[in-house]
Amino acid sequence: MSWLFGMNQRPQDFSQFVPPASAAGGGGGGSDDGEGSNKGPSSMEAYRFDSAALERAAKAAKDLEKSAFAKEALELSKMQEDTKQKEILARAKEMEVQIEAAKADGKRIEQEERRKTLQEQSKLDQQKSQYQDQLARKRYEDQLAQQQRMNEENLRRQEESVAKQEALRKATIEHELEQRHKYDMKKLDAEMGARAKMERENQDLTLEQIRVRAAEDRETTLKSMVERRETILASIKTAGSAIGTGIDTFLSEPAKIQAAVAGLVALTAGYYAAKGSLGILFRFMEARLAKPSLVRETSRISLFDAVRHPVQSAKKLNRKPEDVLEGIILNPNVEERVRDIAIATKNTKFNKGMYRNILLHGPPGTGKTLFAKKLAMHSGMDYAVMTGGDIALLGKESVGAIHKVFDWAVTSRKGLVLFIDEAEGFLRKRHENISEELRMAISAFLYRTGTQTDKFMMVLASNTPEVLDFAVVDRVHEPVEFPLPTKLERERLVRQYFEKYILLPAAEGKRRLKVAEFDYIKACTKVADMTEGMSGREITNLALDWQMTTYASREGTFTEAIMLKRAEAAVEHRKHKVSWRSSHELMKTAFSASVVAAAKGSSSAPPMKPERVS
Known part of the structure; x- marks a missing residue:
């Protein structure tokens, strides 16, 4: 145990075991050359083992074992060692806590830096996308501008080419007309010259023939006049005698005079009464049972059509309301507008209001007729289709035909969408060079459409609305343009x-x-x-x-x-x-x-x- 106590001493306590430099040097003695006192001990002498120190340590350990406080000293040294170890562990734990805190701070700083980096990266990406978007927009605008310039250039070239072709065609036509006029004039001059020459050569013969014919005609005329005069005089005498005899007989009996007058009055009254009643009955039947001749197509079912075409009439009865734009593809703005018109028309029919007139204009084949039919089906109304060219061909009968159409239209129980296709065929401006019959037809049309009604709705369609009469356009409440379809x-x-x-x-x-x-x-x-x-x-x-x-x-x-x-x-x-x-x-x-x-x-x-x- 003495050696353990010696090992547990502090480092300064072990100084007693280290030999002093003088002792080490003394042990070393001098050298043969006498230079040891000046240079000190050599390196080998400094690391030479000193057994005296160990002997002293062993002696001290033996003395300590013999001492009465050896056990207390050992316990004291153990307690000192435990205390030092606890202090070292506490310091190690403090160091670990500091290290963990440092690691947490490092992670927090790293996360913060990473967040800042992501923010900066997102800002850079956003700026990059904005820049790319600007470049794409600019590129697209440049392409559009270039395409527009190319289109304008092509259009200008086409216009110049068309103008040159038209000028060439016009010059060709004018030349042909001029040559034809010259040829006709030469032909006419030749014919007139030949006629004049023939008449000059046959002048004597012609005069003689005229004289002979005049003499013959004069004799024949005199004979016929004499005979006709005699015949007329004989007829007058015979008729006068017969009439005189009849009048004498008739006047001699007053009862016959009264009966004749009463019969004549009754016959006249019966004729006019029958004529008026038959006319009224015929117009009533025509307005309700027969389709007017101007109506090309209609969804109304008449008695004659039901007898002639029972299957088609049954299909018309089973017709269901349809969407106004079913099967029709238009521009989105036009679709929204016509849908509003369809909804307003349907609500007008439901509320029994006054219908509005519509003008559909645009190039041919853009869906105007189909929309008019779909509008009637969507609103639960009947439709009728007529064309302006039919009215222009009727002449004097056009006025009566127009009145028949409107008389027939007001008898519809569901309401009628009257679609007039090619309206410019007869509703042209009246100050133009048009016939008097067509002018009267326009006046009749304007008279029947002068006020709003809850019986029918008028839909006009025209490819050239600028030629329509101003009074006709004034009766239109809403014009709708059907343009050519775009790419979409x-x-x-x-x-x-x-x-x-x-x-x-x-x-x-x-x-x-x-x-x-x-x-x-x-x-x-x-x-x-x-x-x-x-x-x-x-x-x-x-x-x-x-x-x-x-x-x-x-x-x-x-x-x-x-x-x-x-x-x-x-x-x-x-x-x-x-x-x-x-x-x-x-x-x-x-x-x-x-x-x-x-x-x-x-x-x-x-x-x-x-x-x-x-």
Whole structure:
């Protein structure tokens, strides 16, 4: 135990076991050369083991064991050692707490830095996206501007080309008209010269023939006059004697005179009474039982139609209200407007209010007629379709026909949507050069539509609303324009009719039609891009052309090639139609100018008398 006590002493207590430098040096002695006193002990001497120190330590341990306080000293040293170990553990725990706190602070700082980094990164990403968006918008605007410049340039070139072509055509037409006029004048001069020459050569013979004919006519006339005079005188004498005898007999009996007068009065009264009553009865039956001749199509069921077409009449009876835009694809703004009109019309019918008149104008084939029918079905009303061209052909009977239509319209129990297609056919401006019958027809129409009514609603449709009479436009409460479909509407139309005329027949399997595998959506988008400027009717005709071409093919399979090829053909056909229309307008203008010039020339020239040629 003495050695343990010695090992547990503090470091300064072990100094007694270390030999002093002098002792170490003394033990070392000097050297042969006598330099040890000056340089000190050598390195080997410094690390030489000193057994005396261990001996002293062992002696001290033995003395301590023999002492009475050896056990207390050992316990004291253990307590000191435990205390030191506890202090070291406490310090270690403090150091661990500090280390954990430092780690927590480091994590918190790291999280804060990471959050700041993420915020900065999100700001940078947002700025980057905004910058990219600005670049994309600028690029798109530049593309739009470039496309607009190209379109303007192409339009200018097309206008110049069309102007040159029109000028060339106009010059050609004017030249042809001039040559034709010269040819006609030369022909007329030749004919007149030949006639004059023939008359000069046959003048004597002609005069002799005239004299002979005049003498013969004079003799024949005198004979016939004498005979006619004698016959007339004899007839007058015979008739006078018979009338005189009858009057004498009639006047001699007053009862016959009274009976004759009463019979004549009764006959006259019966004739006029029968005529008036039959006219009223006929108009009543015509207004309620028969459809007017001007009405081309109607949903009303008359007695005659029910007898002639019982199946169609039954279908009309079972008709249910439909959505006003079912099967109709329009611009979103136009769709919203016509839906408001349909809702207002339906509520007007429900509340028994006064109907409003509507004017639908726009290019042909944009859905005006279909909307008028859907409007009537949506509102639960009847509809009737008539055209302005039919009225222009009636002449003097147009006024009566218009009154019959309106008399028939006011008898509808559900209310009637009267749709007048091609309204510019007879509702033109009255100060233009129109016939008197058409002017009277317009006046009758204006008289019957002068006030609002709860019996019928008038829907006019016109491709050129600017030619309508001002009084007609004044009776319109709301005009609605049906423009040509844009790319979005064309794509919807192509998909709708592709499904109706291609996919549905192929899915039914009842017809000889199959559809190849290709991307329908992309193909419909391509067709919508190709058919710019086409109307809904033209797109419908294109879908029917797809179906007909597929039926005519050997395999009976509809492919993407057929779809795009027929679309290109439809686009080319439309270009031809546009050129035909411009040529027709040019020819019409040239013809009008030639007519005016001819009228001016004929008015300045003296009238020519026809001459007889023998």
